[in-house]
Amino acid sequence: MLSLKGQDILSAKQFDREILLKLFKLADELREEIREKKVLSYGKGRVMATVFLEPSTRTKLSFQFAMKRLGGDVIDFDVTTSSLAKGETDIDTLRIIDGYEPDIIVLRQRKPLFPMKIKDLIKAPIINAGDGWNEHPTQALLDVYTIWRVFGKVDGLTIGIMGDLKYGRTPSSLSYLLSKFNDIKIYYIAPKPLQIREEVLQYIDGKIEYEIVYDVTNIIEKLDVLYVTRLQKERLPDQSIYEKLKGSYKLTADLLQRYKKIPIIMHPLPRTWELDTSVDTLPQAKYFEQARNGLYIRAALIKEVLGL
Ligand code: NCD
Numbered sequence: 001m002l003s004l005k006g007q008d009i010l011s012a013k014q015f016d017r018e019i020l021l022k023l024f025k026l027a028d029e030l031r032e033e034i035r036e037k038k039v040l041s042y043g044k045g046r047v048m049a050t051v052f053l054e055p056s057t058r059t060k061l062s063f064q065f066a067m068k069r070l071g072g073d074v075i076d077f078d079v080t081t082s083s084l085a086k087g088e089t090d091i092d093t094l095r096i097i098d099g100y101e102p103d104i105i106v107l108r109q110r111k112p113l114f115p116m117k118i119k120d121l122i123k124a125p126i127i128n129a130g131d132g133w134n135e136h137p138t139q140a141l142l143d144v145y146t147i148w149r150v151f152g153k154v155d156g157l158t159i160g161i162m163g164d165l166k167y168g169r170t171p172s173s174l175s176y177l178l179s180k181f182n183d184i185k186i187y188y189i190a191p192k193p194l195q196i197r198e199e200v201l202q203y204i205d206g207k208i209e210y211e212i213v214y215d216v217t218n219i220i221e222k223l224d225v226l227y228v229t230r231l232q233k234e235r236l237p238d239q240s241i242y243e244k245l246k247g248s249y250k251l252t253a254d255l256l257q258r259y260k261k262i263p264i265i266m267h268p269l270p271r272t273w274e275l276d277t278s279v280d281t282l283p284q285a286k287y288f289e290q291a292r293n294g295l296y297i298r299a300a301l302i303k304e305v306l307g308l
Contacts, residue, residue, distance in 0.1 A: 030296055050106045225264050
């Protein structure tokens with residue numbers, strides 16, 4: 001099995017099935033321990049720096065909560081009051097933070113592949129918390145961990161990924177992670193201009209079965225999971241695309257209740273118009289639980305990367 005100790009976590013591609021199952025079980029164990037003891041002692045004396053150069057709610061907070069619950073400390077880089085405003089580069093900023101010797105750096109940045117490009121300049125292990133439209137490996141961890149908790153397995157499931165598959169970073173990382181399991185089928189559901197990127201299909205080709213569809217209504221009953229994502233307004237090359245595609249896919253309780261079999265509904269959040277709040281009360285709505293799972297799987301990941 002792979003060891004994650006001291007490793008940068010840059011891509012969902014770098015995990016294997018064994019380490020994933022180990023992380024899922026560890027996350028469940030930590031959940032129990034945290035429930036009992038509130039604060040654990042694994043992380044004592046260790047410091048995590050969170051450096052978010054793009055907005056975040058869940059990812060940053062769940063990393064911070066996870067480190068605190070492990071008994072470690074967190075230093076947050078505040079982008080609004082930093083010298084970035086004076087023109088300092090992101091690379092210099094990171095080299096300075098790294099010089100203070102954090103045990104781990106959690107990094108979100110706007111440019112795709114940024115963490116891969118700077119990793120050799122940075123001593124601390126880097127966890128990629130989102131690099132532009134490219135990847136969001138720890139989101140994929142909590143997504144698949146949620147699926148594993150609901151179904152007790154991941155193998156053999158049929159998963160629909162619907163929404164902005166082109167400019168979003170969660171569909172790519174989720175696809176990479178699912179490709180580590182057996183007998184998975186993915187339906188990519190999106191209007192043509194938002195369909196999944198070619199590099200994702202190239203990676204999963206031969207590992208999992210997939211189909212590209214443009215509308216969810218004909219395939220809902222084939223799905224065990226329907227994973228919805230928002231249109232990434234801030235990443236579109238041209239805002240007229242947003243106006244054109246706004247509302248082009250949308251899930252409501254009314255729509256779902258027309259079917260005999262309703263898949264579980266997941267969403268990385270934040271949501272906009274694509275996931276109506278009427279869905280929230282269906283037993284299949286799992287997205288708030290999914291966000292909560294982020295804390296425990298990130299605690300498990302931190303523990304493994306720090307070798308605690
Ligand atoms: C996602 C992200 O940042 O890519 N959010 C998250 O981390 N939960 C999804 C999104 O912003 O649409």
